[in-house]
Amino acid sequence: xxxxxxxxxxxxxxLVASVVALLTRGLSASSNESAPAASAARPPTSSGVMxxxxxxxxxxxxxxxAVEQLPMPGCWDGLRxxxxxxxxxxxxxxxxxxxxxxxxxxxxxxxxxLTELVGQDAGRALQVIEWAxxxxxxxxxxxxxxxxxxxxxxxxxxxxxxxxMGEDKSLPTQNRxxxxxxxxxQRRLSPGDLARLKAVALDETADSTAxxxxxxxxxxxxxxxxxxxxxxxxxxxxLSIAGTSDDMAVRLLALEMPSYSDPLIGxxxxxELEHILxxxxxxDVREMAxxxxxxxxxxxxxxxxxxxxxxxEHDVCVRWAIFRFAVRAAGEGALPxxxxxxxxxxxxxxDYTEFQQLYASGTVDFARIWLGKGEHHACLVxxxxxx
Numbered sequence: 001x002x003x004x005x006x007x008x009x010x011x012x013x014x015l016v017a018s019v020v021a022l023l024t025r026g027l028s029a030s031s032n033e034s035a036p037a038a039s040a041a042r043p044p045t046s047s048g049v050m051x052x053x054x055x056x057x058x059x060x061x062x063x064x065x066a067v068e069q070l071p072m073p074g075c076w077d078g079l080r081x082x083x084x085x086x087x088x089x090x091x092x093x094x095x096x097x098x099x100x101x102x103x104x105x106x107x108x109x110x111x112x113x114l115t116e117l118v119g120q121d122a123g124r125a126l127q128v129i130e131w132a133x134x135x136x137x138x139x140x141x142x143x144x145x146x147x148x149x150x151x152x153x154x155x156x157x158x159x160x161x162x163x164x165m166g167e168d169k170s171l172p173t174q175n176r177x178x179x180x181x182x183x184x185x186q187r188r189l190s191p192g193d194l195a196r197l198k199a200v201a202l203d204e205t206a207d208s209t210a211x212x213x214x215x216x217x218x219x220x221x222x223x224x225x226x227x228x229x230x231x232x233x234x235x236x237x238x239l240s241i242a243g244t245s246d247d248m249a250v251r252l253l254a255l256e257m258p259s260y261s262d263p264l265i266g267x268x269x270x271x272e273l274e275h276i277l278x279x280x281x282x283x284d285v286r287e288m289a290x291x292x293x294x295x296x297x298x299x300x301x302x303x304x305x306x307x308x309x310x311x312x313e314h315d316v317c318v319r320w321a322i323f324r325f326a327v328r329a330a331g332e333g334a335l336p337x338x339x340x341x342x343x344x345x346x347x348x349x350x351d352y353t354e355f356q357q358l359y360a361s362g363t364v365d366f367a368r369i370w371l372g373k374g375e376h377h378a379c380l381v382x383x384x385x386x387x
Contacts, residue, residue, distance in 0.1 A: 086117060088127055099138055107142060114146035125152035129161050132178065133171060140178050148182040159186060163196060166209065176200075177212040184219040191233060198237045201254075202245055210250050214241060218257025231263040239272050242289075248282045255288040264297040270305060277309045277322075286313070287321040294325035302329045303337050310341050317379035323348055324373075328366045332359040350376055 082090060091114050098106040118124045125147050132143040144162075152158050165171065165179035180200070189197070200206055200213040221234030235258060242254035255276070258265075265273070270293075277289040290309070296302045306326045313319050323341060326334040335356055342352040351373075358369050 083113070086113065088114075088117065088124060091117060092131065095139065095142055099142075107138070111142045111146050112149075114142075115149045118147060118150040118152050120151045120155075122152050122155040122157050125150060125155070125158045126161055129158070129165060129179070133165060133168075133175060135175070136172075137174065140175060144178045144182040148185055153182065153185055154187065159183060159193075163193060166213065167196060167200060169205070173207050173209050176206070176209040180209065180212045180216050184216045186220050186223070187227065188224045188230070189217070189220050189234070194233060194237050198241060201241050201250060204246055210245070210247060211253060214238070214250050214253050215257065218253070218260070221257065222261040225261045225263055231258070231261065235263065235265075235269070239269055242285070243272050243276055248285060251276075251280070251282070251285050252288055255285065255292050258292065258295075262295055265292060265295055267298050267301060270298075270301060274305045274309065277305070278312050283315050283318055286315075286318045290318065290321040290325045294328035296329055299330035299333065302326070303334060307337055307341070310344070316347060316377060319345060319348070320351075320377045320379050323351060324370075327355055327369065331364065331366070335359065347377070350374075 082094060091110055095107060095110045095114070098110055114128065118128060128143050128147050132140055132147075135143055147153055147158070147162075153162075162179045162183050166176045166183070168176060180197070194217065197213045197217050201210045201217070203210055206213070217234055217238060221231055221238070224234070225231040238254040238257055242251045245251045245254070273289050273293050277286055277293065280286050280289065290306070293302050293305060303326055306322045306329070310319055310322045313322065319341075323338060326337060330337075335352075338348070338352045338355060342348045354373055355369070358372050363369055363372065
């Protein structure tokens, strides 16, 4: 963004901010407050640039109630000069001042300028990553979000630095997590990168970083799948994580991540999915395994797994997941199996009848089947239902 364009954008931002301030707080400046005193309260940056508080709004007396008075739009002191002769260090100093004044609008603008300045320059991106290692929120997020959005994040040296930061056990968890989050804009991950992310995901000491590592793996899978149709290397590692992690949230997320691209699951995944569906100690994970099995290119094999798992399962909600996702997997072809399951567990007789009637009406698509289906079990959560 050039300085002329950024000035226009900034003018609009400040105008909106000023109007909101007027509507929510009123004009609270007292008539004896002088402009020099307000200016003196603004600390300069190390480069001498005064950044962090809007200027151009002169102090005024209390407004006359009968006359609407809007403040004139202004700009932040020194921002124009900063735009003309900017540098990494100057932006870092300005960000520090903006954060100190809790000026989120200015901080967001400076983050975008930092992204522009980094651009495709791997050296600049690496410098910002070094700052992030020693930073804490909110600067931590501002630095790494700037790198995440810059083209340089796709440079091998930059992605390697982010992955290394995510693996570094000497860093705080929040710094490691932020680094791995910044990796999720990658277009693909090599087998070596996947192995390293998997190691973090399975690290019992990594806390929330393990969850972020799993999510990053899944989000890059979505990107790679949409561009090239590739999902198998990612899904193989995610399925392994789902079957071996001690963290329930990580196991659940590993099974969920393919939902954002919906690749068809093949027989090569069936043994592990069946194991999770029948042995995982958490109901939510078993339900998610049933869901994952429902998007498959081998529906007949999936039905056999579903029926065997139904016999072993005693939780009504997991049984309900098996029942409905069998319909997703095989459509009308699942009805004979559903009749057998309903005979074993009469709680599902009404569900079987409704599914049968919906297919008899000519409805085929599972989304429309589901919209026409009544809910008779207190199992589904509002967000994402049905899983």
